[in-house]
Amino acid sequence: MQPYGIVLFALWPALYWTGRALGPGLGADPAAYLLKSSGWWSLALLLATLLLPLLARACRRPGWLAGRRVLGLAAFSYAALHLLGWAWWECNFMPAWMGRDIVQRPFVLVGVLGFAPLLLLALTSTAGWKRRLGAWWFRLHRGIHVAAVLSVLHFWLLREGKNDLLEPALFGGALVLLWVVRRCWR
Amino acid sequence: MGRLRLPTLPASEITPEPCWRDRRRWLQQAGALTAGALAWPAFARPDDTALPVAARPPEYMVPQRLTSERDVTTYNNFYEFGTEKDDPSRRADRMPLRPWTVEVTGAVSRPRTFDVDDLLKLAPLEERIYRLRCVEGWSMVIPWLGYSLHRLLDAVEPLGDARYVAFTTALMPEYMPGVSRPILDWPYVEGLRMDEAMHPLTMLVFGVYGKRLPAQNGAPMRLAVPWKYGFKSAKSLVRIDVLRDRPFTSWEVAAPREYGFYGNVNPAVPHPRWSQASERRIGDHLFAPRVPTQPFNGYGGLVASLYDGMDLRQHY
Numbered sequence: 415m416q417p418y419g420i421v422l423f424a425l426w427p428a429l430y431w432t433g434r435a436l437g438p439g440l441g442a443d444p445a446a447y448l449l450k451s452s453g454w455w456s457l458a459l460l461l462a463t464l465l466l467p468l469l470a471r472a473c474r475r476p477g478w479l480a481g482r483r484v485l486g487l488a489a490f491s492y493a494a495l496h497l498l499g500w501a502w503w504e505c506n507f508m509p510a511w512m513g514r515d516i517v518q519r520p521f522v523l524v525g526v527l528g529f530a531p532l533l534l535l536a537l538t539s540t541a542g543w544k545r546r547l548g549a550w551w552f553r554l555h556r557g558i559h560v561a562a563v564l565s566v567l568h569f570w571l572l573r574e575g576k577n578d579l580l581e582p583a584l585f586g587g588a589l590v591l592l593w594v595v596r597r598c599w600r
Numbered sequence: 601m602g603r604l605r606l607p608t609l610p611a612s613e614i615t616p617e618p619c620w621r622d623r624r625r626w627l628q629q630a631g632a633l634t635a636g637a638l639a640w641p642a643f644a645r646p647d648d649t650a651l652p653v654a655a656r657p658p659e660y661m662v663p664q665r666l667t668s669e670r671d672v673t674t675y676n677n678f679y680e681f682g683t684e685k686d687d688p689s690r691r692a693d694r695m696p697l698r699p700w701t702v703e704v705t706g707a708v709s710r711p712r713t714f715d716v717d718d719l720l721k722l723a724p725l726e727e728r729i730y731r732l733r734c735v736e737g738w739s740m741v742i743p744w745l746g747y748s749l750h751r752l753l754d755a756v757e758p759l760g761d762a763r764y765v766a767f768t769t770a771l772m773p774e775y776m777p778g779v780s781r782p783i784l785d786w787p788y789v790e791g792l793r794m795d796e797a798m799h800p801l802t803m804l805v806f807g808v809y810g811k812r813l814p815a816q817n818g819a820p821m822r823l824a825v826p827w828k829y830g831f832k833s834a835k836s837l838v839r840i841d842v843l844r845d846r847p848f849t850s851w852e853v854a855a856p857r858e859y860g861f862y863g864n865v866n867p868a869v870p871h872p873r874w875s876q877a878s879e880r881r882i883g884d885h886l887f888a889p890r891v892p893t894q895p896f897n898g899y900g901g902l903v904a905s906l907y908d909g910m911d912l913r914q915h916y
Binding site: 440442443444445446502503504506511514515518519521530570572575576577578580 | 670683685686738780783858882883886887
């Protein structure tokens, strides 16, 4: 059974967008808003996935661990929407534009590279794959750290030009803090 | 059965969209005015946000649909108030707009400090519909109210060897929460070459949509340089320096790889973090494709000759 609070948390951004779209609207540039929001939530949910085992341990609620799959799949889903939004709103679905964007712009390349592990982990997230891969599954799923690092880097590079690094720095700091806590609290 | 024949109409007889739009707006305003007049005893105060429009020069109209007043006044880059697009409209209204003076000085024969209310009377206010292309890849179509900047520069008589003009935005830390963060080296400074500043298209703006500028749009006065990316059009001006040497602008100091001095709209020169070949028009529906960006934002016929012989890939 899934912890319902975690499912609700994972669905929250999509519910919020829908509510805003039906109500006050998504602002003057809904495309930019959805691009930014989907990327932001994908990264936030990645960090939440890493945080959950620590929380479950601190609160002595091993049942929460099952929520990791939901959170991870949600992070993947928002990343997929983010990628789809980029392909349409930034590139008009033109393969040549997308190719050029990836080649010319490091932050786009890093973003696409960060999506690759997420895709792999999402595909192997089923019980069947977990059984088939055995011990390899756990090694493979450490790839979430690769995705998290590349996501923070992607966000950082995006904001670098505008010297507006507060948010990526907070995400990066949170990621490092998670690592430190995991290491020291064995 | 014969085909349905539609009467053909020569293109020359179609009313240009800004014209009929304008008429609609005029009718709405007339209606509102009538209603206002009827309600006069109840609201015996003149509308202090309206500005008189002396002319609507047809050469400054564009065929695109106007961006809604709501979008124009709520989707702003004015980093002094924060980096989110809605920060300026949420936070800027506390900025005191009167008294407000702008010091015009430097290489001029008659340096002067103007009160903004005197500047409002320096020349007749024209409504001009300009395209605005942001360096971030979105665009708007905006009815500005003001006059050509050269009217102001003529009044101070630039000296013969003056070659540049620098524009400084107000710096009011107690009203501008954004300036506590080191995003730029505040205050915001922008610059133009003298011939760019004197070009009739370069506009000193006091109003938008027939009203005084809202604070978030750069009240009480700002620039509109429609063939350049929006960051060149400095807001809430307090100082204009006429210079012999080229000034350094805030963005080229902050990120020299990304922003040059000229900032001319150029689809052939990509920004390091995105292509400039196309743009998203604000107000189009969510699934509308991007539209191609025009060189000089479509104003090449008027301004391209300013850059004859220059390599615009190098001088971006």
